[in-house]
Amino acid sequence: MLGPPLAWMLIFxxxxxxxxxxxxxxxxxxxxxxxxxxxxxxxxxxxxxSSTYHQIAFRTIWMAVAVTLTxxxxxxxxxxxxxxxAPPRMRTILFxxxxxxxxxxxxxxIYAWRLILNQDxxxxxxxxxxxxxxxxxxxxxxxxxxxxxxxxxPFMILPVYxxxxxxxxxxxxxxxxxxxxxxxxxxxxxxxxxxxGLAAGSIFTFSLTLGDYITPTLVGNVDFIGNVIxxxxxxxxxxxxxxxxxxxxxxxxxxxxxxxAKRLGAFEAx
Amino acid sequence: MRRMHRRHVFVAALAAALCVPASGVSSAxxxxxxxxxxxxxxxxxxxxxEGYTYKQWVTPFTKATGCKVRSKFxxxxxxxxxxxxxxxxxxxSASGDASLRLILGKDVRAIDPKVIPDFKNFIPALKAPSxxxxxxxxxxxxxxxxxxxxxxxxxxVKPKPTTWGVLYSxxxxxxxxxxxxxxxxxxxxxxxxKTKPALGIKDPYELNDAQFKASVDLLKKQRPLVKKYWxxxxxxxxxxxxxxxxxxxxxxxxxxxxKTAKAPVSDLIPKEGATGWADTWMISxxxxxxxxAVSWIKWVSTPKVQAQQAIYFGETPANTKACAIMDKxxxxxxxxxxxxxxAKYFNSIKFWxxxxxxxxxxQSNCMDYTKWQxxxxxxKS
Amino acid sequence: xxxxxxRVSLGVWTLLVVLFLWLPLVLICVYAFNSSNIQSWxxxxxxxxxxxxxxxxxxxxxxxxLSLKAGAIATVIALVLGTAAATAVSRFRFFGxxxxxxLLVLPIALPGVVTGIALNSFFNNNPVHGLSPSLWTIVIGxxxxxxVVVYNNVVARLRRTQTSLTEASMDLGADGWQTFxxxxxxxxxxxxxAGALLAFAxxxxxxxxxxxxxxxxxxxxxxxLGNLRLGQQLPQVNVVVFFVIVMTVLPVTVAQRLxxxxxxxxxx
Numbered sequence: 001m002l003g004p005p006l007a008w009m010l011i012f013x014x015x016x017x018x019x020x021x022x023x024x025x026x027x028x029x030x031x032x033x034x035x036x037x038x039x040x041x042x043x044x045x046x047x048x049x050s051s052t053y054h055q056i057a058f059r060t061i062w063m064a065v066a067v068t069l070t071x072x073x074x075x076x077x078x079x080x081x082x083x084x085x086a087p088p089r090m091r092t093i094l095f096x097x098x099x100x101x102x103x104x105x106x107x108x109x110i111y112a113w114r115l116i117l118n119q120d121x122x123x124x125x126x127x128x129x130x131x132x133x134x135x136x137x138x139x140x141x142x143x144x145x146x147x148x149x150x151x152x153x154p155f156m157i158l159p160v161y162x163x164x165x166x167x168x169x170x171x172x173x174x175x176x177x178x179x180x181x182x183x184x185x186x187x188x189x190x191x192x193x194x195x196x197g198l199a200a201g202s203i204f205t206f207s208l209t210l211g212d213y214i215t216p217t218l219v220g221n222v223d224f225i226g227n228v229i230x231x232x233x234x235x236x237x238x239x240x241x242x243x244x245x246x247x248x249x250x251x252x253x254x255x256x257x258x259x260x261a262k263r264l265g266a267f268e269a270x
Numbered sequence: 271m272r273r274m275h276r277r278h279v280f281v282a283a284l285a286a287a288l289c290v291p292a293s294g295v296s297s298a299x300x301x302x303x304x305x306x307x308x309x310x311x312x313x314x315x316x317x318x319x320e321g322y323t324y325k326q327w328v329t330p331f332t333k334a335t336g337c338k339v340r341s342k343f344x345x346x347x348x349x350x351x352x353x354x355x356x357x358x359x360x361x362x363s364a365s366g367d368a369s370l371r372l373i374l375g376k377d378v379r380a381i382d383p384k385v386i387p388d389f390k391n392f393i394p395a396l397k398a399p400s401x402x403x404x405x406x407x408x409x410x411x412x413x414x415x416x417x418x419x420x421x422x423x424x425x426x427v428k429p430k431p432t433t434w435g436v437l438y439s440x441x442x443x444x445x446x447x448x449x450x451x452x453x454x455x456x457x458x459x460x461x462x463x464k465t466k467p468a469l470g471i472k473d474p475y476e477l478n479d480a481q482f483k484a485s486v487d488l489l490k491k492q493r494p495l496v497k498k499y500w501x502x503x504x505x506x507x508x509x510x511x512x513x514x515x516x517x518x519x520x521x522x523x524x525x526x527x528x529k530t531a532k533a534p535v536s537d538l539i540p541k542e543g544a545t546g547w548a549d550t551w552m553i554s555x556x557x558x559x560x561x562x563a564v565s566w567i568k569w570v571s572t573p574k575v576q577a578q579q580a581i582y583f584g585e586t587p588a589n590t591k592a593c594a595i596m597d598k599x600x601x602x603x604x605x606x607x608x609x610x611x612x613a614k615y616f617n618s619i620k621f622w623x624x625x626x627x628x629x630x631x632x633q634s635n636c637m638d639y640t641k642w643q644x645x646x647x648x649x650k651s
Numbered sequence: 652x653x654x655x656x657x658r659v660s661l662g663v664w665t666l667l668v669v670l671f672l673w674l675p676l677v678l679i680c681v682y683a684f685n686s687s688n689i690q691s692w693x694x695x696x697x698x699x700x701x702x703x704x705x706x707x708x709x710x711x712x713x714x715x716x717l718s719l720k721a722g723a724i725a726t727v728i729a730l731v732l733g734t735a736a737a738t739a740v741s742r743f744r745f746f747g748x749x750x751x752x753x754l755l756v757l758p759i760a761l762p763g764v765v766t767g768i769a770l771n772s773f774f775n776n777n778p779v780h781g782l783s784p785s786l787w788t789i790v791i792g793x794x795x796x797x798x799v800v801v802y803n804n805v806v807a808r809l810r811r812t813q814t815s816l817t818e819a820s821m822d823l824g825a826d827g828w829q830t831f832x833x834x835x836x837x838x839x840x841x842x843x844x845a846g847a848l849l850a851f852a853x854x855x856x857x858x859x860x861x862x863x864x865x866x867x868x869x870x871x872x873x874x875x876l877g878n879l880r881l882g883q884q885l886p887q888v889n890v891v892v893f894f895v896i897v898m899t900v901l902p903v904t905v906a907q908r909l910x911x912x913x914x915x916x917x918x919x
Contacts, residue, residue, distance in 0.1 A: 001739035002751070005732040005798060009754050013766075013795050016773035020765070023772060052651040078668045081661040094665070095907050096900075101672050103852045103899040104679070107875045108892040111885075112675035115682070115690050118512035122678060122692040136444070138514050139498040153672065182654065203760050211762020214859065218879070221498045223650055226764040226859075231647075233768050233863070234349045240772055250762045258753070258760055267752050315867040320881045340710070340867055343880045358784055358866040504882025511689050527883055531689040 021251075024244035035241070043245030053228070057249050060225040063141070064209040067148040068202045071156040074149070075201065076194070079161035098154050106151060110218050113147045114138070117219070144220040148209050155208065156201035163197025164190070196265035203261050210250045225250055301555050303380035303407070307564040314562040316341040317353050317362040319549070320503040321523045321583045322413075327575045335569070337562035345501060346451050347622065348643075354378070357556035361563040363413060365547040366401035367453060367622040373402070373409045378552040380407045385564060388571040388589055395616050396588045401623065402550040410552035411567050414576070416585030416607070417544035417619050418457070419537040421520035423510060434461045434540045436517055438488060443495045447509050447518035450499035452639070452646035453622055456545050457519060458485040458492075460620060464542040474545065474620055476629045482637045482645070489649045499650060503527070510535055522584025522607075546619035580607050676896060683889035690885055701886035711891055714874035721786060721870060722854040725793035729850045730843060732794070733801025738835065741809040742817070758796035763859035766796065771863035784866025792864040793854040800853065801846035808842035809835075848906040852899075871895075 027040050047053045082094045101109065116122045117138045124134040137143045167190065175185040213226030225246065232243035261267075314337040316323060323341040332338055342359070344350035347368035354362050354377050364372055372378045383389040389397070389411065396412035403409065422431055427442070434457065437446055448454055459474035462484055471481050497515050500506040506524045509515035511533050525537040551570065553563045569575055576592035579585070581600050586608045587593075593604040604610055629636040637645075686696035705711055736755065740748050758766055770792050774784065816838070820830040858872035865873060871891070878888045 001735045001742075005736040005755070005802075006751075008728075008732055008798070009757075009795070012770070012773070012791050013758060014754075016769035017765075019773055020769040052648045055651050074668060074671075077661055077664045081665040085658055085661055086665075092904075092907055094669070096904050097669055097672065099903050099907065100896065100899065101676060103856070103903060104676055104896045105872060105875055105892045106856050107858060107872055107879065108679050108888060109675050111879055111888075112678045112682075114508065115678065115692065116675065118508065118691075119514045120512045120691055125692050138512070150671065150675070153668075182657075203756075207760050207762055211764045211766075212859065213764055214876070217501050221496070223647065226762065228647070229764050229768060231348075231643075233771065234345075234352045240768070243768055244772075247762075247765045247768060251765060254761055262749075262753075267749065267756070321883075338709075340713075340869060341877075342867060342869075343877055345880070356784070356866060502880035502882070504878075504880050504885075507689060507882040511691055524882075528689070531687055533689070 020244045026241045043242045056223050064206045067209045068205040070149045071205045075156040075160050083161050083164035102154050139221040147219050152205040152208050155204035159200040160197040163194045167193045199261045199264035199266035305382045308561045310335050310562045311559040313338045314559050315359045317344050317359050322363050331569045335565045360557040360559045361553050363549050365622050367624045369401045369550050378409050379555050391591045392588045410550035412588040413549045414585040415548035417546040421537040423516040424534045424536050426516040445516040446495050447515040450501045452642040455485050458488045475623050475625045476636050486645045526584045548621050679889050680893045683893045701890045705887040705890040714869040714871045718871040721789045722851045724790045725854045726847050726850045728794040729797035729801045733798045737802045737805035755799040767860040767863035788864045792860045797850035800850045804842040804846035805839050808839045812838050845906050
């Protein structure tokens with residue numbers, strides 16, 4: 001039973017990843033653009049010693065962290081309301097309201113934000129109506145932070161909701177009976193039990209931010225890891241080895257992240 | 271299981287090592303020259319610049335030939351070259367900086383211009399230009415040409431700018447937009463050629479170490495002034511429409527689109543001159559639909575389509591017969607887009623070409639395009 | 652249970668989050684009726700002309716058809732492989748379960764651009780497997796990251812199902828297939844529906860991996876991306892997205908009702 005799915009993943013995915021990783025140790029001939037199969041560490045050397053590539057990597061990771069934290073903060077109270085306060089009918093409605101954006105085009109939603117944040121966009125129009133000064137976040141890192149947080153929010157809400165809903169009422173009652181105040185119950189019972197859900201959601205928000213190159217192109221004005229990889233794959237030099245080498249940065253970051261997330265029980269809560 | 275898992279990884283790595291990836295460059299045995307067009311295949315996959323495959327002339331083409339057109343917009347000449355090398359596309363509207371690379375990489379097929387009836391009406395300069403004709407062999411048919419312009423918001427930018435310097439001065443800080451493209455270094459070099467003659471820049475695509483460094487430094491200084499490096503025509507249209515940018519380097523396509531939408535914009539060629547493009551339709555050596563590709567080139571070379579595209583995009587047709595139709599479609603448009611311009615005007619534009627080590631003056635200490643790309647990543651970061 | 656003040660503030664927060672989630676979608680729908688082809692706020696005027704244009708847009712249609720096809724096939728593959736993996740894992744309870752989960756979750760946990768170029772170099776530069784971009788390369792990419800969605804749903808359902816059921820079936824003389832067909836399948840069927848819907852949604856909207864596997868073909872998201880570049884037919888994009896939103900209200904609602912224990916990956 002396990003054979004076919006494992007074979008599929010092995011042939012199409014792990015093999016592809018392995019090819020990628022191996023090619024990171026090759027290079028291309030600058031003159032002909034042809035792949036040279038000699039083993040070399042040039043690509044890693046460039047990445048390790050170029051301040052530009054450091055800057056891009058740190059910027060991307062930093063953004064992924066910021067987006068993950070933001071989404072966790074936005075999602076938790078929402079999921080809590082959905083799971084433990086809202087009546088069943090309301091819960092269904094909220095569920096559909098969270099799921100539907102996932103179905104509508106990711107590109108169109110990013111683009112909609114561009115229209116909102118524009119100088120003459122809907123946001124400044126609204127700010128002017130209520131007499132607030134206008135913002136100029138369009139094409140800044142702030143814009144990217146807002147849009148990333150927006151785009152990946154449902155991916156955080158759903159696992160957190162699932163984790164919160166699973167907490168038996170009796171646990172909370174027990175905590176209260178034992179004299180736990182609301183805050184104590186929250187801190188000592190609810191948060192620890194919701195943690196696997198938060199960790200599961202953060203896998204999505206973190207990795208999706210790490211690998212996106214379209215959002216930075218559409219609403220930002222600086223390169224992310226994804227942009228560098230994309231350009232090296234589709235640029236003149238078609239420098240796949242370098243792209244592969246740079247792709248090991250998010251690969252390593254995610255390996256570390258997944259290991260941590262697994263400790264927190266994220267895999268059970270996915 | 272852990273051991274088993276590891277074994278899987280090992281097997282995968284082995285499989286990877288066995289299937290040694292081939293390079294992206296096409297095989298050495300080039301296909302033959304196209305000397306006649308056969309039966310249309312019913313489909314055509316194109317790589318084009320934005321605005322080159324507009325339904326106004328694509329729909330009637332499909333109706334007349336039965337070739338269903340699928341087009342992909344290339345973000346840059348680099349991307350076009352790479353996409354062509356995948357062998358998935360039949361033809362490309364390559365600019366001068368892409369066309370030679372494609373010819374040298376044997377990615378495109380030679381074509382006998384006699385196959386294209388309208389070829390005889392082309393302006394002399396575009397019959398056998400060096401960017402698509404090598405040793406007398408044609409590797410494509412010229413299409414249109416034009417300058418990269420300076421676009422500005424007529425309400426916000428006063429007085430009307432006359433120099434590219436407006437893009438490097440802090441007067442419009444945070445309201446400037448320029449293309450996200452390494453070839454932009456040539457625009458800086460062109461400006462320096464006039465403003466710092468001591469550097470001795472003759473050709474903005476042939477830069478030695480000092481000239482290159484000066485151009486890159488100028489662009490690094492420009493970095494904080496730039497609102498957005500536009501990656502597509504759509505970006506710049508949005509920026510000007512929304513007021514996010516008031517002045518920027520542009521294609522006439524954006525100006526035309528914005529004017530149609532009644533946005534207060536205009537464009538011009540500053541006194542330092544301009545870089546520009548001369549585009550060529552080239553047929554892939556791996557084309558699956560070569561006959562449809564030939565039919566397409568015939569179609570876009572006709573005076574009517576040449577005129578339509580010239581007006582729609584805002585560029586100059588290669589076909590001299592297009593001028594009269596342009597004026598019929600939109601009065602004065604032929605002169606507006608230099609349809610009747612002299613050879614002197616043509617020569618004043620510094621057409622895109624690929625920077626190479628060979629400086630063209632016997633020296634080979636110029637920066638090649640790989641350096642340009644690296645520098646561009648540094649400039650933007 | 653919670654204090655009134657807490658409940659009210661949670662409610663307000665929920666409302667704000669819903670607004671945040673939906674404002675851009677509402678805007679997309681409003682812009683679908685914009686009379687100008689360039690989008691600024693407020694819209695230039697009201698018009699339904701783009702509905703007409705989008706309906707007759709051949710490229711949009713064929714892109715939609717391709718996306719539907721790829722989504723459907725990828726979903727079927729994901730259903731088969733995901734169910735197989737899930738039943739194996741839960742029936743045999745062997746100790747490599749975590750490793751299987753890890754392997755299956757990898758394609759969505761790793762950045763899309765990594766998956767994209769991995770598949771791209773694998774398809775393009777691999778003379779042994781030599782797959783040129785086609786519907787199938789798109790499907791392979793999509794199915795790979797959709798398997799986990801089905802897997803998780805089914806595993807969750809099976810975990811809650813008593814093993815005594817299947818044991819009873821086996822004791823009564825049913826073979827493996829009969830047990831699956833008459834005992835396991837009815838139990839997991841709604842989980843499959845939910846898994847299928849989510850898998851389809853993932854596939855239908857995917858652009859980052861698809862860019863690297865689609866070659867010259869346009870899926871709907873790639874068509875949309877092309878139009879963002881062009882900057883002239885954006886209202887048509889909005890019409891298409893509007894259409895997709897409207898069309899998906901029903902299946903999403905149904906999925907929610909069918910599967911009270913499944914979420915993005917699962918709810919319980």
